[in-house]
Amino acid sequence: MKKIITVTTILAVMICTNTFAYARESSQPSPTPLYTEEPTQPSPMPLYTEEPAQPSPTPLQPSPTPTQPSPTPLQPSPTPLQPSPTPELSPTLVYAVGSELMCINDEVINMWERPFVENEITFVPLRNVVESIGGRADYIEETHMIIASFKDRSYSVSADDPRIHVYNGVSFVPVRELCETLGFSVGWNDGIVMICEGSAAVGDEAALNYKTMLNYTGYTDIYYTPRRVVNPYVTYSYEQMNSDIAFLQKMYPDLISVFSIGKTTEGRDMTAFTLGKGDKNIILCGAMHAREYISSVFLMYMADTYALAYTNNESRDGYNFREALDSVKFIIVPMVNPDGINLVQNGYESTKNPDYIRSLPTNEYGYRGWKATANGVDLNNNFDVLWYSKGGSPSFGGYSGAYAASEPETRAMQDLINNTNFEIFASFHSQGQVIYWMDPNCNQDLIGKFNPYIDRICSETGFEKMPSDGDYGYSGYMTDYVRYYKEKMAMTIELCPYTGDYPYPESDFDTVAYPVRNIGLIFADIVKYL
Ligand SMILES: [Zn+2]
Secondary structure, eight states, rough: OOEEEEOOHHHHHHHHHHHHHHHHHOSOOOSSSOOSOOOOOSSSSSSOOOOOOOOSSSOOOOSOHHHHHHHOSOOOOOOOSSSOOOOOOHHHHHHEETTTEOOOOOOEEEOSSSOOOOOOOEEHHHHHHHTTTTTTTEEETTTEEEEEEEETEEEEEEETTTTOOOTEEEEEEEEEHHHHHTTTTEETTTTEEEESSSOOOOOOHHHHHHHHTTTTOOOOOOOOOOOOOOOOOOOOOOHHHHHHHHHHHHOTTTTTEEEEEEEEOOOEEEEEEEOOOOSSEEEEEESGGGTTTTHHHHHOOOHHHHHHHHHHHHHHHHEHHHHHHHHEEEEEOOOOHHHHHHHHHHHHOOOOHHHHHHHHHOOOTTTGGGSOOSSSGGGGOOOOSOOOOOOOOOOOOOOOOOOOTHHHHHHHHHHHHHHOOSEEEEEOOSSSSEEEOOOOOOOTHHHHHHHHHHHHHHHHOOEEETTOOOOOSSOOOOHHHHHHOOOOOEEEOHHHHHHHOOOOOOOEEEHHHHTTTTHHHHHHHHGGGO
16 A cells, blocks of 8 residues: 655755765665555554553554664774765655655655644654654653654654644644754745755755645645544543544534533533534434443544545445435534543543542442542433432442532533434443433323334344333433423433443444444434434
8 A cells, every 4th residue: 555656857856965865876775764564544444553542642653664773773883994984864855735645765655644734833743754764753651752763862742742733643743843853954845845864955946846746735734535533442532532523623624513512520621523414413422421431432433434434425234424414413422521531541640639539439340430420420310300319429420419410511411402403312321232212201292202213223223122111210311301301302322232330341342333333324314204
């Protein structure tokens, strides 16, 4: 898949004379280890060889080639009295803003990422630059530091630093800051960025040639070829989710728009996005129970899959993705309880109030078994519908709160429900492969209305339909709230086989996702009849 276009005319237009003189005269192989394997990007499902650091998304892609030692790094010269050989210069790199193609000396290579401009600063993919010039890039998980080194120089920046941008697991950094620190000069001409060891710059005439070679399009913001974004096989963090959502919005600006429905107790945005162009709305939300965060990545994976299939005009199992997303708009809140998810994934020390969290009871799995918020309130008992106090006190799960809708996450979801016209509401949990769809407290005429559609969903997914007259004991449930006040179809979908009161393993994601792969398409079809 590596795409190399040999450009024979390039040497005629080189003005970075020292570098290219070396390239022309030397018959030796390039001292720089270049990409000898295809990068991970073009793969339809990018798999990662290591888990992303928590809580930050992985800011560096796995190296496509292990860093190799310099050809002659530390050996003393055997003939010290001989004139020293011509110093080896790194190859000259040329990037074009908005183009995935880059030039390394006389080769054009697809790096699968596009440099972009933001606030008049050009951002380039750090690992690509550093490894292309023969340096190395490392990520130190413990400190979140990204370190680029070349010869005796190094550049380091925190992955949390606002100067860097992480898209799709790739870190983009300001090109001058990176390269000048490493002893390179940077030339710029109308979207063409040239990087040379020592001092050199690109001129007008040369830039014109590069524009053709590099397929320069004139984009000055990120533009990506549609491809898979979400990796569902790793522990899916809030930060990774936000990074993926931002990336998807850039990739599908006509299909996806991002907003926040409110703030959590710890101040996190409750990120939401719309997917689709239709005028009938369907609300999907996930992970109101912290340990059930696999429901978040399921919704993200679904959005990723549907948007890509829309772009490619695909059909599956009799459903056409374009038809679906042209007729409905999904409003997706993948992570209703990000504070709780942070606690499950990163422990009590990562919370805003660790002493308080540590004073609350956990189940036998410790914080991995947490369902509640950072206040110890179970959101699915906290909604303002026939709420009554169950007593008890804040804990890992089951506490309904001091009063109805006491939690900001509850109020944000209630506001979304009350301020949106929608036809279907689905809350995704993770335990049991069953669907709860009716309760004894709402208008019971809804049973007859919803029953055939629930039967269809259960038939197509293989999930079990729970009884409509189940004894819920008390309410405060989110989907009861929807039925009670909005009289709309609302269901709780338990995605996974039941394993235990701890997170379902991501390694088994495919088993989880397959039966419900068409759930959004089924909803989009049912909406026609509601
Ligand atoms: Zn749950």
